[in-house]
Amino acid sequence: MKKYLSISIASILALSAPGIAKAQFSITATIGGVPTVSGASLENFDEPTPSILTLSGPAYLVTGTVTPEFNCAQPYFSGSTAAFFGESPTYGPDDSQYVAVCFDGSATLSFSTPQLYFGLLWGSVDTANTLTFYDSANNVIGSVSGYDIPIYYGDSGPSGTFYVNITSTTPFSSVVVSTPAANAFEFDDVAYAQVVPEPASLSLLAVGMFGITLLRRHQR
Numbered sequence: 001m002k003k004y005l006s007i008s009i010a011s012i013l014a015l016s017a018p019g020i021a022k023a024q025f026s027i028t029a030t031i032g033g034v035p036t037v038s039g040a041s042l043e044n045f046d047e048p049t050p051s052i053l054t055l056s057g058p059a060y061l062v063t064g065t066v067t068p069e070f071n072c073a074q075p076y077f078s079g080s081t082a083a084f085f086g087e088s089p090t091y092g093p094d095d096s097q098y099v100a101v102c103f104d105g106s107a108t109l110s111f112s113t114p115q116l117y118f119g120l121l122w123g124s125v126d127t128a129n130t131l132t133f134y135d136s137a138n139n140v141i142g143s144v145s146g147y148d149i150p151i152y153y154g155d156s157g158p159s160g161t162f163y164v165n166i167t168s169t170t171p172f173s174s175v176v177v178s179t180p181a182a183n184a185f186e187f188d189d190v191a192y193a194q195v196v197p198e199p200a201s202l203s204l205l206a207v208g209m210f211g212i213t214l215l216r217r218h219q220r
Contacts, residue, residue: 023133023142023170029149033163035119035191043109043190046097052190057105063097098123098188099177107177107185111192114171119191122164124156125149129185133172141170167195 028036035042043050045061055061098121101107114136122129129146144166151162171194179185 058102059105
């Protein structure tokens with residue numbers, strides 16, 4: 001059964017520097033979910049050196065279980081959750097490559113152009129798992145943590161892996177994935193997009209503009 005939640009939050013990260021736009025985020029988290037933006041760019045991290053990814057500290061591209069001393073364990077990534085990447089529709093441990101960030105490590109996802117949408121398959125969500133969003137000048141515009149996603153924290157089973165969709169009001173050029181000591185942050189199947197109106201929305205906008213034009217002519 002698909003479980004679903006949707007929340008809208010303001011950025012929880014206080015910014016003291018003047019002139020930096022604070023982002024507000026609209027967040028959905030779904031078991032068995034997919035990106036909510038059609039036409040988004042996709043990265044499944046199965047190639048040896050993903051172009052958008054930079055790892056720092058104890059953070060790894062892995063298949064299977066990560067070295068135990070770094071407090072990272074294989075999450076329960078659902079094959080059906082990531083089915084849009086052509087993976088097996090069966091449930092169970094993910095046998096494809098994913099990213100594991102261990103205590104005090106980080107993974108930076110960098111984009112060549114500013115984006116407004118970010119999605120990821122988030123395994124065994126912990127409250128301290130954090131996504132920090134940066135603008136093109138490397139200013140922090142906001143952050144989202146596992147605490148902002150009120151689900152089954154730390155559950156490494158099928159109920160603990162969610163596809164999380166995040167839409168920002170402020171463009172971002174990079175996202176840093178991090179977690180403090182005694183936690184791990186495992187993720188896969190990142191999607192990102194600049195977010196443009198869907199064709200249906202554009203059609204409705206065109207109809208509306210046409211109606212306004214007719215109304216003005218009638219008034220004249």
